[in-house]
Amino acid sequence: MSLYEKIIAIYPELQNHNFAFGTILLQNDSDGKGDYISKWEHPTLPRPTEEQLND
Amino acid sequence: MSYIGNAPISAAFLTDTFSGTGSQTAFTMTVAPANTSSIIVAVTGVLQDPSTYSVSGTTLTFSAAPPSGTSNISVRYLGIPASGVTTTAYRTVTEFTATSGQTSFSVPSYTVGYIDVYRNGVMLGTADFTATTGTTVVLASGATTGDLIRTESFYVSSVLNAIPATAGSVSSTYLVDASVTQAKLSTNVAGNGPAFSACASGSQALTQSTWNKVNFGTEIFDTNNNFASSRFTPTVAGYYQISSNINFGSGASVTDSRVSLYKNGSVYVSGTAIGATNSNGTPFTGLAYANGSTDYFEIYAYTGTASTTLYGDAGGPYTTFQGVLVRSA
Numbered sequence: 357m358s359l360y361e362k363i364i365a366i367y368p369e370l371q372n373h374n375f376a377f378g379t380i381l382l383q384n385d386s387d388g389k390g391d392y393i394s395k396w397e398h399p400t401l402p403r404p405t406e407e408q409l410n411d
Numbered sequence: 412m413s414y415i416g417n418a419p420i421s422a423a424f425l426t427d428t429f430s431g432t433g434s435q436t437a438f439t440m441t442v443a444p445a446n447t448s449s450i451i452v453a454v455t456g457v458l459q460d461p462s463t464y465s466v467s468g469t470t471l472t473f474s475a476a477p478p479s480g481t482s483n484i485s486v487r488y489l490g491i492p493a494s495g496v497t498t499t500a501y502r503t504v505t506e507f508t509a510t511s512g513q514t515s516f517s518v519p520s521y522t523v524g525y526i527d528v529y530r531n532g533v534m535l536g537t538a539d540f541t542a543t544t545g546t547t548v549v550l551a552s553g554a555t556t557g558d559l560i561r562t563e564s565f566y567v568s569s570v571l572n573a574i575p576a577t578a579g580s581v582s583s584t585y586l587v588d589a590s591v592t593q594a595k596l597s598t599n600v601a602g603n604g605p606a607f608s609a610c611a612s613g614s615q616a617l618t619q620s621t622w623n624k625v626n627f628g629t630e631i632f633d634t635n636n637n638f639a640s641s642r643f644t645p646t647v648a649g650y651y652q653i654s655s656n657i658n659f660g661s662g663a664s665v666t667d668s669r670v671s672l673y674k675n676g677s678v679y680v681s682g683t684a685i686g687a688t689n690s691n692g693t694p695f696t697g698l699a700y701a702n703g704s705t706d707y708f709e710i711y712a713y714t715g716t717a718s719t720t721l722y723g724d725a726g727g728p729y730t731t732f733q734g735v736l737v738r739s740a
Contacts, residue, residue, distance in 0.1 A: 360620040375620035376669050376713045377681065382621035383711070385676075386641070391621050394677075 359391035362409050367401050429484040431477035440486055443469045451487040455480060501566045509554030516548045521564035529561040530554070604736025605635035605645045611723025611730035619719065622671065622678070622711040625657065627732045629725040641709060643732070648703030648740035654696040655710045658722040658729040667715030670695040674708055698737070708734065 357365075359382055364371055375382055383394035396403040429438045431454070444450045447461035454477045464473045477484050505518050518526070526542050528535045530550075541549045548562055612628030627641045637645045645651060653672055659665045670682040672695065680697035699708060710732050712721060723730045 358618050358621070360618060374667070374715075376622075376667060376715070381678075382618070384618050384621050384623045386615075386624040386626050391618050394622070 359393070359409070363404060366404050366408050370401070425488045427486040427488075428482045429486070430481050431479050431483050433479035434476050436474075436476045437470055437472045438484065438486075440466075440469045440471050442488065444488060445490070449489050451489065453485045453487075454478070455483045501568075503564045503566070505562045505564075507560040509556065509558040509560050511556040512553035514550045514553050516550075516560055516562070517546060518548055518562045518564065520545055521562075522567045525567055526562055526564040529559075529563070531559050532561075602736060602739075603634075604647050604649065604739065605637045605651075606733075606735040607631075607633040607635075607638040607643060608728075608731065608733040609633070609638055609641070610725070610728045610732070611721060612725035613723050615721040615723060617712060617714050617719045617721060619717040620713075620715060622673075622713050624673075625655075625710045625712050625721065625730065625732070626723075627710070627730070628723075631728070641732070642707050643709075643734050644705075644707040645701045645734075645736065646703055647736055648701060649736045650698060650700050650738040650740075651708075651734050652696070652698055652737045653708060653734040654694070654731075655733070656694050656729075656731045657710070657712050659712070659714060660720050660722050665714050665716045665719050667713070668719075669713040671711050671713070672697045672699060672708060673711050674699060675706060676709075678711070679708070700740075703740065 360375065363380075363382075370380070373380065379395070379397040379399065380393070381395035382391055384391045393403065425442070427438075427440050440450075444466055447464060447466055450466070450471075452459040452461075452464055452471070459473075463475070464471060466472075471486060503519050503521070507516050509516075521542070523543055523545055526548065528540045528542070528548055528550075530539075535550075539551050541551070548560075550560075554560060608631040609627035610629050610631060611626060615623075615626055617623045624641065630638060635646060637643055643651075643653070655670055655672070657668070657670045659668045671678045672680040672682075679699055680695075682695040695710075700706075701708070721730055
């Protein structure tokens with residue numbers, strides 16, 4: 357499951373959120389370290405914890 | 412013809428030719444003669460007396476307009492003044508009429524050790540005067556009223572710092588920074604700043620709704636060795652035109668495909684989203700400044716569709732990353 361899919365699972369209301377720009381950006385530097393949250397500035401939803409993402 | 416010694420070198424005197432109009436009195440010569448005696452002027456083959464014309468710079472003015480005719484006025488230069496030569500006084504003579512008992516004389520600036528002193532025409536020995544200040548000469552014994560004291564100083568020069576008149580021997584070290592203007596460049600002269608072109612050497616799976624750094628495994632060219640690991644790090648400061656073309660998969664249907672230029676790990680210029688099914692190439696171009704040392708650029712791709720795979724082929728420029736310096740800092 358990708359980071360994006362995990363986030364959608366945690367916050368289904370982000371299903372229609374555009375992650376291309378704005379308050380939440382996900383990034384993968386193709387360095388083998390995988391996806392990560394490069395920006396989380398959503399006005400109401402808190403940044404998911406590592407525990408939530410790893411569930 | 413035989414010669415004793417070297418053969419003489421000969422050349423024709425420079426000549427200007429003008430066509431009289433019957434009314435024109437002033438003509439512009441190719442060089443400025445020293446005076447009217449430095450040229451021979453003939454009108455319709457008749458030698459003109461220097462009193463009938465004058466010269467001022469490169470303008471030759473007749474007191475009366477020569478008659479009309481084609482090439483009927485000729486000006487032959489007997490000698491051309493030297494140009495581009497700065498004259499320097501290598502010997503400076505100063506004379507004084509001494510007063511009774513006078514020992515000190517103020518002279519024009521001289522280099523210590525390069526001045527001779529004469530008293531009534533007799534050259535003095537070094538023990539007879541002191542010249543150590545560069546501006547004064549002091550006699551060892553006072554002069555007599557009316558003595559003629561003469562100094563001769565010599566200009567000391569060196570050719571060590573002269574620019575050699577040898578083709579290809581002058582480097583840019585001798586130019587003032589920023590002194591070469593565009594007008595001094597020949598046409599069709601392009602800059603030789605860094606330029607590179609790279610393409611993806613294989614396909615690359617993208618994570619949905621995530622900015623993925625695009626891998627460009629094949630260098631097509633890299634003029635300054637500034638491209639490595641899919642990253643462009645120019646070592647020349649300036650403004651770079653950067654472009655990229657991302658192929659989101661031949662025939663694939665990808666929603667919200669985007670390409671962005673990242674600078675130092677963060678988005679710098681973001682491309683526009685392409686329509687829902689248009690995935691065969693998403694072009695991007697942008698202009699960016701680089702400091703020439705630490706700034707680097709990368710291309711990131713975004714897709715709104717799961718299981719999107721970029722198409723790359725080392726043998727073909729389908730997914731590309733290119734840049735070139737367009738203006739220095």
